[in-house]
Every structure is written in C-alpha cells, then in structure tokens.
Amino acid sequence: MKSKEDKKRVIEILRILYKNYPEAKTALKCSNAFELLIATILSAQCTDKQVNKVMKNLVKKYPSPYEYAYVNPIDLEEDIRTTGFFRNKAKNIIACCKKLIEDFEGKVPDNMEDLVSLPGVGRKTASVVLGNYFNIPSIAVDTHVNRVSRRLGLTSEEKVEKIELDLMKIIPKDEWIFFSNALILHGRNVCKSKKPDCLNCDLNEHCSSRDLFILQ
DNA sequence: AACTCGGGGCA
DNA sequence: TGCCCAGAGTT
Numbered sequence: 001m002k003s004k005e006d007k008k009r010v011i012e013i014l015r016i017l018y019k020n021y022p023e024a025k026t027a028l029k030c031s032n033a034f035e036l037l038i039a040t041i042l043s044a045q046c047t048d049k050q051v052n053k054v055m056k057n058l059v060k061k062y063p064s065p066y067e068y069a070y071v072n073p074i075d076l077e078e079d080i081r082t083t084g085f086f087r088n089k090a091k092n093i094i095a096c097c098k099k100l101i102e103d104f105e106g107k108v109p110d111n112m113e114d115l116v117s118l119p120g121v122g123r124k125t126a127s128v129v130l131g132n133y134f135n136i137p138s139i140a141v142d143t144h145v146n147r148v149s150r151r152l153g154l155t156s157e158e159k160v161e162k163i164e165l166d167l168m169k170i171i172p173k174d175e176w177i178f179f180s181n182a183l184i185l186h187g188r189n190v191c192k193s194k195k196p197d198c199l200n201c202d203l204n205e206h207c208s209s210r211d212l213f214i215l216q
Numbered sequence: 217a218a219c220t221c222g223g224g225g226c227a
Numbered sequence: 228t229g230c231c232c233a234g235a236g237t238t
Contacts, residue, residue: 046222047232084232124234124235125235184233
C-alpha cells in the first residue's frame with residue numbers, strides 16, 4: 001500500500017466520500033471538551049440521535065465533573081436510560097469524573113495515554129475527543145471504520161492500534177477526522193456488516209472486497 | 217477470546 | 228416480534 005496506484009486510489013476514495021458525506025466535514029459540535037467526552041462515552045452502541053436527546057438535559061444538570069461525581073447513580077441512570085447500557089455508562093461516567101477531579105484538576109486531558117486511563121474511555125472515545133476538540137489528528141477506529149477499511153483493502157490488520165497505524169500511513173493527515181466520520185456513515189448506510197449494498201456503493205470500483213459480496 | 221450490558225431502529 | 232447495533236470492562 002505505498003505505490004502511486006494505491007495513493008491515487010486513496011485520493012479517489014476520499015473524493016467520493018466528500019461528495020457523499022459532506023456532513024462528515026464538520027466536527028462534532030460541543031461547547032467544551034468535557035461535554036464532548038461525556039457525549040462520546042454515551043455513544044457506545046447507539047446513535048447520535050439518542051445521545052443528542054439526552055445531552056440537552058445533561059449539559060444543564062451536569063455542567064462539570066463535580067456535578068456527576070456525587071450524583072445518586074440511580075438518578076444518572078434515569079437521565080441516560082434511552083442510550084442503552086445505562087448502568088455501565090452511569091457507573092463509568094461517575095468514576096471517570098471522580099478521576100478527572102482527583103488526577104486532572106477537573107480538566108479533560110489532551111493526550112491519548114491520560115484519556116484512556118479514564119474509566120469508560122477506550123481508544124475510540126479518546127480519538128474522537130483528541131481529533132474533534134483538541135485538533136490533534138487521530139483516527140477513531142470503531143467497528144465500522146475497522147470493517148470498511150479492511151474491505152476496501154486499506155489495511156489487513158485486525159487490532160485497532162495496528163489499523164490506526166496503517167491508515168495514518170496512507171490517509172493524508174488533514175483528512176483523518178473526516179475519514180473516520182465518513183467511514184462510520186458509509187459503514188452504517190451502505191457497507192453494512194451483514195448485507196453490504198455493493199451494487200449501489202459508489203466506492204465499489206475501488207474496493208477489493210466487492211466481488212466477494214456481489215458473486216453469490 | 218468470550219461474555220456482558222440494553223434501549224432503539226428496522227425488517 | 229425478533230434481530231442487530233456509532234464500545235469498554237471483566238473474567
């Protein structure tokens with residue numbers, strides 16, 4: 001994946017993604033890093049729609065880590081119930097905020113190592129915060145980015161950290177955030193895990209897995 | 217590596 | 228009504 005042909009293929013893929021998913025250009029809108037961190041923790045296994053719905057109440061009720069740290073877990077569970085996994089998420093958010101207060105002066109850290117040390121925060125969540133708020137280029141590899149990148153032939157790795165490295169080598173740095181966001185949309189709408197819609201996929205000419213799904 | 221959490225979306 | 232899913236923690 002370093003010949004001129006491959007580079008041209010990546011550029012073409014990016015061009016198509018820009019055309020089809022212009023909304024992926026704009027970073028997530030959150031008024032501060034803390035708000036984005038909470039929203040991203042909540043986003044596990046649910047849609048933006050579900051997250052946005054509960055965030056309206058959360059930003060008013062819990063403007064900082066200090067409000068979460070001493071809330072009755074039952075109350076928080078109720079506030080985030082509709083995002084699913086609400087008991088785990090409530091427990092993690094409370095523990096996360098206590099650690100933010102104790103170890104980070106109540107501020108969201110701006111590096112991967114410290115971010116993933118927070119309860120409920122893995123590499124995917126950390127990458128989103130770094131990329132979308134701190135403007136530190138990063139590629140958030142969720143299940144969609146993972147699956148679609150491998151189908152396209154942009155990586156053959158399986159571990160998230162190795163996939164990140166492969167993608168960072170071949171995707172121009174300025175496009176990392178957009179690339180993650182666009183592949184998530186493409187993975188949900190077209191390149192679905194069970195029945196990918198290859199016939200209607202605008203990337204199929206540049207995809208190494210296309211025949212796999214069309215010939216059956 | 218497999219298992220668990222869970223309400224919402226969709227056929 | 229049943230199946231699947233925009234992660235992370237635990238064993």
